[in-house]
Structures are given as C-alpha cells and as structure tokens.
Amino acid sequence: MSIIEQVTELMPTLLEQTGIMLWIVALALIFGGICGLILGLLLYVTRKGGIMQQTVVFWVINILVNTFRPVPFIIFIAAIQPLARQVVGTGIGSDAVVFGISIAASFFIARLVEQNLMAVDPGVIEAARAMGASPWRIVRTVILPEALGPLVLGYTFAIVALIDMSAVAGIIGGEGLGNYAVSYGYRQFDPVVTWTALFIIVIVVQLIQAFGNILARKILRR
Amino acid sequence: MPHIALKDVTKEYPAPQRGHAPTVAVDRVSLEIEKGDVFGIIGYSGAGKSTLVRLINALEPATAGSIEIDGTDITRLSAARQRQMRTGIGMIFQRFNLLSSRSVRRNVEYPLEVAGMGKAERRRKALELLDFVGLADKAGAFPEQLSGGQQQRVGIARALAADPPILLADEATSALDPETTDEVLDLLAKVNRDLGVTIVVITHEMEVIARIATKVAVMDRGQVVEAGETYSVFTNPQTATSRRFVRTVVRNLPTGDELTELRAQHEGRFFTISFTDEGATEARVFGALARAGVDFNLVYGGVDSIQGRVYGLLTIAVRGDAAAVDEAVSSIGSGVTVEEVHA
Numbered sequence: 001m002s003i004i005e006q007v008t009e010l011m012p013t014l015l016e017q018t019g020i021m022l023w024i025v026a027l028a029l030i031f032g033g034i035c036g037l038i039l040g041l042l043l044y045v046t047r048k049g050g051i052m053q054q055t056v057v058f059w060v061i062n063i064l065v066n067t068f069r070p071v072p073f074i075i076f077i078a079a080i081q082p083l084a085r086q087v088v089g090t091g092i093g094s095d096a097v098v099f100g101i102s103i104a105a106s107f108f109i110a111r112l113v114e115q116n117l118m119a120v121d122p123g124v125i126e127a128a129r130a131m132g133a134s135p136w137r138i139v140r141t142v143i144l145p146e147a148l149g150p151l152v153l154g155y156t157f158a159i160v161a162l163i164d165m166s167a168v169a170g171i172i173g174g175e176g177l178g179n180y181a182v183s184y185g186y187r188q189f190d191p192v193v194t195w196t197a198l199f200i201i202v203i204v205v206q207l208i209q210a211f212g213n214i215l216a217r218k219i220l221r222r
Numbered sequence: 223m224p225h226i227a228l229k230d231v232t233k234e235y236p237a238p239q240r241g242h243a244p245t246v247a248v249d250r251v252s253l254e255i256e257k258g259d260v261f262g263i264i265g266y267s268g269a270g271k272s273t274l275v276r277l278i279n280a281l282e283p284a285t286a287g288s289i290e291i292d293g294t295d296i297t298r299l300s301a302a303r304q305r306q307m308r309t310g311i312g313m314i315f316q317r318f319n320l321l322s323s324r325s326v327r328r329n330v331e332y333p334l335e336v337a338g339m340g341k342a343e344r345r346r347k348a349l350e351l352l353d354f355v356g357l358a359d360k361a362g363a364f365p366e367q368l369s370g371g372q373q374q375r376v377g378i379a380r381a382l383a384a385d386p387p388i389l390l391a392d393e394a395t396s397a398l399d400p401e402t403t404d405e406v407l408d409l410l411a412k413v414n415r416d417l418g419v420t421i422v423v424i425t426h427e428m429e430v431i432a433r434i435a436t437k438v439a440v441m442d443r444g445q446v447v448e449a450g451e452t453y454s455v456f457t458n459p460q461t462a463t464s465r466r467f468v469r470t471v472v473r474n475l476p477t478g479d480e481l482t483e484l485r486a487q488h489e490g491r492f493f494t495i496s497f498t499d500e501g502a503t504e505a506r507v508f509g510a511l512a513r514a515g516v517d518f519n520l521v522y523g524g525v526d527s528i529q530g531r532v533y534g535l536l537t538i539a540v541r542g543d544a545a546a547v548d549e550a551v552s553s554i555g556s557g558v559t560v561e562e563v564h565a
Binding site for chain 2: 134
C-alpha cells in the first residue's frame with residue numbers, strides 16, 4: 001500500500017479524531033477560560049495596591065495557583081481522577097479529560113490573565129477612579145477593554161496549550177487526535193499515522209494562531 | 223466659607239521596613255481656596271504636591287486633618303459618598319490618561335456614563351465639550367492618533383463633562399512642548415473665566431504659575447512654606463524656595479559669574495532696585511538719582527509682567543563718595559526696595 005493510499009484510508013478517522021480533539025479543547029476552554037479569567041481578575045484586583053485590595057483572598061488564590069500550575073499535566077490528570085469521579089461521575093474517558101483540562105487550564109489561564117491585566121496603565125485606572133467610577137465598573141469599562149488585545153493573544157496561546165494537554169490526556173482514556181497519534185502511530189510503529197496526525201495538528205494550530213493574531217490586531221488597531 | 227479648606231492635613235506612607243520612620247508626604251498643610259480661584263501649588267518633585275492634590279478628591283486617604291469642600295469634610299465620607307463627591311471634581315493628568323480602547327467622544331462620555339446619563343444626551347454633551355476645547359472634528363478619532371496637546375484638550379473636555387465646579391490639574395503641561403503648553407494654559411484660563419470653574423494647578427514650573435494662577439502656595443518637603451497672591455509672592459518672596467522658583471521666571475538678578483563680570487566692567491557700588499506697579503516707575507527711580515547728582519549706570523535687569531501687572535528689578539552701579547551715594551539712594555523714596563549687592 002502506498003503512503004498516499006494509507007493516508008487516504010486514515011483520513012476519515014483522523015478527521016473524526018480532530019473533531020473530538022477540538023470539542024474537548026472547546027469545552028475545556030469555556031470552563032477553564034471562564035474560571036481562569038475570574039481567578040486572574042481576582043488576583044489582580046485583590047493584590048496589594050489593587051482596586052479591591054483583599055490580602056487574604058489574594059494569598060489563598062495565589063498559593064492555590066502556585067501549587068497546582070507547575071505540576072506536570074501528565075501527573076495532574078492522573079492525580080485529579082478521584083475528584084473527576086465525584087464531579088463528572090467517571091475517572092476515565094472524555095468527560096474526565098474535559099474536567100481535568102479545565103482545572104489545569106484555570107490555574108494556567110489565571111496567571112496569564114493576571115499578567116496581561118498588570119500591563120494596563122495604572123494612570124487610566126486612576127483617571128476612572130477620579131471620575132467617580134466604582135471598582136466593579138472600572139473592571140468592566142476600563143481594565144478588561146484596555147487589556148482586551150493582549151488577552152486575545154494570551155487566550156490564543158492557551159488554546160494551543162490545551163491541544164497539547166488533550167493529547168497527554170490519552171493516558172486516562174481521552175480520545176482525540178493527539179492520543180490517536182500516540183496509540184496507533186507511536187505504539188504500533190506506524191510513522192505514517194504519527195506524521196499525518198502531526199501535519200493536521202500543525203495546520204489546526206496555525207489556523208488558530210492566525211485567527212487570534214488577526215482578532216488582536218483588529219482590537220489594537222495596528 | 224472657602225470653597226476648599228484644608229486644615230492640618232497630613233499624609234504618611236508606612237515605612238518601607240520595620241523600624242524605619244514612616245514617609246511623610248504631606249506635613250500639616252492648611253490652605254483655603256476660594257470659588258473662582260486659579261490656585262497654583264508649586265514645588266520640586268518629591269515636595270508632596272501630587273499627593274496633596276490626590277487628597278482633595280480622596281484618591282488617597284489623609285492620615286490626619288480635615289479637607290472640607292463647601293463645608294463638608296470629605297475625609298469622613300463613606301467610599302460610596304466619596305465616589306459621588308468625585309463626580310463634582312474633574313481631574314487632568316500629566317500623561318493625559320485617556321482610555322485607548324475608546325474613541326475621543328466615548329472618552330469624554332465616560333464620566334457621564336458614571337453619572338447614569340442616557341446615551342443620546344451623553345453624546346450631545348460630549349460633542350458640545352469637544353467643540354468647547356476645539357476638537358469637534360476629532361470625535362471619532364482614537365487617542366493615539368492625536369498629538370500630546372490634543373490629548374490633553376480631550377482630557378480637559380472629559381474632566382469637565384459632568385459640569386464639576388472644581389478642576390484639579392496635576393502637572394497638566396509638564397509633558398508638553400512650550401507652544402502646546404501655552405495652548406493648554408489658555409484653555410484652562412478660559413475654563414476658569416467662562417465656566418467659573420475653580421482650578422487647582424499642580425506644577426514645578428513657575429511660568430505656569432505666572433501665566434494663570436491668581437494665588438500660589440509653595441511646597442517644600444511636604445510643607446507649604448509660603449502662600450499668597452501670585453503677584454506678591456513673585457515681587458516679594460519670603461523663603462529661599464520661593465526665591466529660587468521666582469528666579470526661574472524673573473531672570474533680572476545677576477548671579478555668580480555674571481556679577482563678577484559686571485564688577486570688572488563697572489566701577490562703583492552695586493544696588494538692586496525692585497519696584498511694583500503700586501510704587502515707583504523706572505523714570506522716577508532714574509530721576510531721583512540724577513537729581514542727587516551722582517553718576518550711575520544701569521548694568522542689569524528689566525521689567526516683567528506677572529498676572530498682567532508690572533514688576534521691575536534693576537541693578538545699578540553708582541559712583542561717587544560714600545556719603546553722596548547713600549544720600550542719593552535714600553532719596554529714591556517709597557514704593558521701592560533698594561538693596562546693596564555685596565557679594
């Protein structure tokens with residue numbers, strides 16, 4: 001069988017697996033993205049000198065993020081299985097994978113959001129305070145809009161990291177393109193599967209990155 | 223009742239390390255600002271003037287003392303009431319602080335959104351203010367497309383949007399070139415004159431004070447060392463800090479090398495004569511010296527205009543025997559301050 005025939009035969013399966021991968025990533029992005037945004041925002045506003053300084057809240061979240069974010073994902077996804085069983089009813093399969101990635105992504109995105117918000121000019125926040133705006137209004141109308149361009153780039157970066165995580169999540173029986181490449185390419189010594197999967201992932205990542213760049217550029221008017 | 227009254231206001235920041243004394247940024251400052259004043263606060267960087275202005279709109283809480291606006295002590299208000307109070311105090315900044323995510327018009331609308339005004343009315347009001355500052359054609363532009371002077375004019379329009387009776391200007395012209403500075407100062411003078419807004423101007427440039435401030439307070443190391451009518455502080459500064467600031471604008475006194483050079487060129491004793499518009503004129507000074515029959519030369523100085531009033535500062539060299547010179551100098555008369563230059 002020629003390589004072209006083999007790839008043609010593989011394609012429907014690989015595309016299906018790509019779809020599953022994107023579905024897992026999309027769900028994890030929604031859950032992890034929202035939780036990460038909230039955690040990052042809390043870190044930013046509660047820190048010393050922040051607009052809603054709350055030292056205790058800051059330290060609790062800070063320690064939580066610092067503890068879990070550096071854990072290698074392959075260990076994290078296994079370690080969180082008991083919690084997954086409690087929350088989504090199973091420790092294996094795609095549901096458990098979405099759960100695990102969402103939690104890991106929350107911590108990861110929290111730092112990313114915090115760092116992007118730190119870059120907002122403190123002068124514009126002071127100006128909003130001087131105009132009588134409340135802290136919550138400042139978050140909605142100053143901090144988030146002013147940081148939107150960098151946040152879009154940050155989230156684009158996060159999506160690529162989630163694709164990476166989704167491949168690792170094969171260890172607890174998650175489906176998806178990355179896991180397929182490991183199971184049927186690497187473990188069965190079939191470089192055609194590995195390389196075709198790699199090729200598809202590269203294209204998907206390029207498309208996502210390009211879309212993120214265009215969107216950010218539009219927001220930043222550059 | 224003064225419009226804004228500060229009584230023994232102190233602002234301390236906690237010590238950076240345990241065992242160190244706290245940093246005193248503002249030290250027992252008392253000031254009274256009347257309705258319609260353009261009140262200048264001048265000092266070197268680190269003198270505490272930027273902190274002081276942030277106490278007036280409670281962006282920073284005062285450590286001690288009271289700050290009354292129309293009789294209400296704002297240091298005692300709840301956070302919500304302080305926000306309410308801030309809508310009545312506009313503020314402009316050295317670096318303009320416009321929102322880059324919003325168009326010029328929507329920047330000006332911001333305080334109106336905070337005040338809960340409807341969309342159509344906000345838009346109308348914002349355009350009206352942009353017209354007032356001469357930027358009606360830039361309503362749809364974004365801040366980064368404007369020059370520094372234009373951005374500051376947008377800042378002024380935004381600060382005035384909610385019709386505040388008070389405007390705080392924190393080094394509003396320090397990031398601008400001299401020409402643009404003049405434009406912005408003219409606009410501030412117009413705001414004061416046409417809208418009756420009381421303006422507090424923070425600056426380290428005495429020229430700004432000379433141009434628009436009716437009254438001035440000089441700050442040094444957290445304290446107000448001198449305060450009064452701008453004209454009297456310029457013509458009769460009482461402290462070394464004030465004199466240094468005055469000299470940056472009134473360059474009519476020879477110093478150091480200049481004085482040595484003048485001494486080499488001119489014989490006789492040197493006197494510095496200062497006169498204000500309430501006292502003598504140049505002609506009377508020279509007339510008196512001529513009548514006394516001594517030989518004199520004008521070696522340095524000239525006449526300045528401060529707040530539209532005259533201020534002269536002349537250095538003369540007088541030749542003749544000691545008694546005759548003393549006699550001549552004392553004959554100049556009242557309304558003039560004469561001091562011999564000894565250095």
